[in-house]
Amino acid sequence: MGERRGGIVRRMTARPENAHQARLLRLLRDNGSNSRAQMGDLVDLSRSKLAVEVDRLLETGLVVADGLAPSRGGRRSHNIRLAPTLRFLGVDIGATSINVAVTNAELEVLGQLNQPMDVREGPVAVFEHVLSMAAKLKASGVAEGFDGAGIGVPGPVRFPEGVPVAPPIMPGWDGFPVREALSQELGCPVMVDNDVNLMAMGEQHAGVARSVGDFLCVKIGTGIGCGIVVGGEVYRGTTGSAGDIGHIQVEPEGRACVCGNRGCLEAHFSGAALAGDAEQAAREGRSVQLAARLETAGRLTAEDVSAAAAAGDAVALELIREGGKRLGQVIAGLVSFFNPGLVVIGGGVTGLGHTLLASVRTQVYKQSLPLATGNLPIVLGELGPAAGAIGAARLISDHVFSPA
């Protein structure tokens, strides 16, 4: 099964031999156990051709027989499923936390861990956390090893090489060979992507965007980013920076932004901006609740604003509404431009929930043309903080389930 190399057992996971096998594997991943007959219907292969490909997949060990399927009139056919021993590791590195999940081949989460961290510690320190979290998950018994790992980082990625590029909030990460380094350490194939793209893939695979071809997924964390899905595929742009909406200008002479410009969306609304605004309101004595929280914790976060709003604090509510309006301004433009079938809002501050959503919706429905908004749902993500890690597992499964 494996080859030991410097303490790491490298699992020798087989890869499909051709595009037909790849399609069959992805079908089993997305739909679960399936009869040969059903699979033949879905992939449009002749019975004999299908039998050849399934037999080859059985030989590689990527799929296994799974009992007899219900009769469809003739001889009962065997069910086929992905090997139950396959394991993917999904890693979602945010600006302030790491989320790690282990999934089976159908991307069901078998175990996950979350821990706070500061991405500014740099890649070496951060990946030590990741490896120790992966080891803990292994020790808990959910995996013996990994057949692949997907890694999300909070900045643009040169996707083909799996290398972060010019990440504004991640000093020390520029050009770090994440893919290569982690592939060595974990002993399995690794793919790297921007965290927002992975959140979009997660919501597409198992969340609210399951049946939508063209959609946007806006992640509000420390910063703000947007995953773009076109025809079911993540669109990454020419240099991997597509969806970088945090620096779209919302106020010509607005606040100074870390990027050097003024009036960027992120400077006016993001997890960080919200925390800053809340601290100011607390210090100026405008909110008793926020002041109390500031006194207790020494600092405020977006979660504090969310909690204060839930408790009816007028200043906190107003901060969220104002932020939603700013975000809505930008999303309205994107809706006019991209005409998506769905807009998903997720990330750390979705605790802001329905107040934020109402504010965003009001702005978008007011500002975009009816043809683009007529049937446009704007909704919160379904998977919460797990979306990124599930998307990461999906990313690496796409890779492992494609011809080598």
Place this chain on the structure above:
Amino acid sequence: MGERRGGIVRRMTARPENAHQARLLRLLRDNGSNSRAQMGDLVDLSRSKLAVEVDRLLETGLVVADGLAPSRGGRRSHNIRLAPTLRFLGVDIGATSINVAVTNAELEVLGQLNQPMDVREGPVAVFEHVLSMAAKLKASGVAEGFDGAGIGVPGPVRFPEGVPVAPPIMPGWDGFPVREALSQELGCPVMVDNDVNLMAMGEQHAGVARSVGDFLCVKIGTGIGCGIVVGGEVYRGTTGSAGDIGHIQVEPEGRACVCGNRGCLEAHFSGAALAGDAEQAAREGRSVQLAARLETAGRLTAEDVSAAAAAGDAVALELIREGGKRLGQVIAGLVSFFNPGLVVIGGGVTGLGHTLLASVRTQVYKQSLPLATGNLPIVLGELGPAAGAIGAARLISDHVFSPA
């Protein structure tokens, strides 16, 4: 060759039988005459399989032999080219003019006509113009009939059905069955698309965007729209309104727009807005040149502003610069979001030329992040007013050169 039906000769153009033949036809369209050997290299078909497909295409009459190719060592192979009798009609209906071109199968323009028109006359009147222009082109000897026609209209289109939908500047066009009606009249297959998408396809086929996979094509005419190309394919959005950037807000409390909102890009900068601003400047005595032109013509157009600017009129130059800044604000946001490999600016007011371009560039390079703009050319279209008609011919050729 054809079948007469109500005065129209319906040409019985063959269609490719499979995806391989379709690829070969498109290859010959895009690269011109080609040897069998070269084609085999490009489409990755075995020699024998290629021979079968080429022979079938020769039988259908879609391709013809075209002399012997230079020797590559062995037996000299025959060149193959698309049938020289194939003709496509490309029709670009703008808000105020119609451009019609006849092309051969390689989409070379063999003849074209342009005439002013008001799209508000409604589809019946407009298509009478189109049919009479097509008849004139036939009479001039460039075509005996058409193997297909592509039609661009200045509004959103439900692409699968070829029907304009809720076109803001086109009363009477909503739901008009353009595709069906013109297919009857012209006796050939017809495809309909938004004029801006066709301009993008034209510049992609024969203009400045030839080798670029992901790009934006901004058309400044009476209104403003944007063609979006993703991986070489036009992206039309969920309801066909993608690229509708004219109503993105550039000024929160800005000018009233026909759409009912305030501060839309189109209200601040477009052919119509520019003409309005110029007339106001003329009436207020701020520009002698514009006043003189207004007195002569009774009204001003974007072309007048362009001419006045070329003659050094300071007010005209300032109007163009200010407009370029507004447009640049919007494009900057789109560049951050979409991370294109190229931005093309075209349409009727490209007479505004380099002054406009300089202003747009300044704004985009200032406002978008370096990662997205580092290698981003922002250029004028190469094909001028012919771009839309060439794109329309390209659209229908994609249809004709795909399996029935």
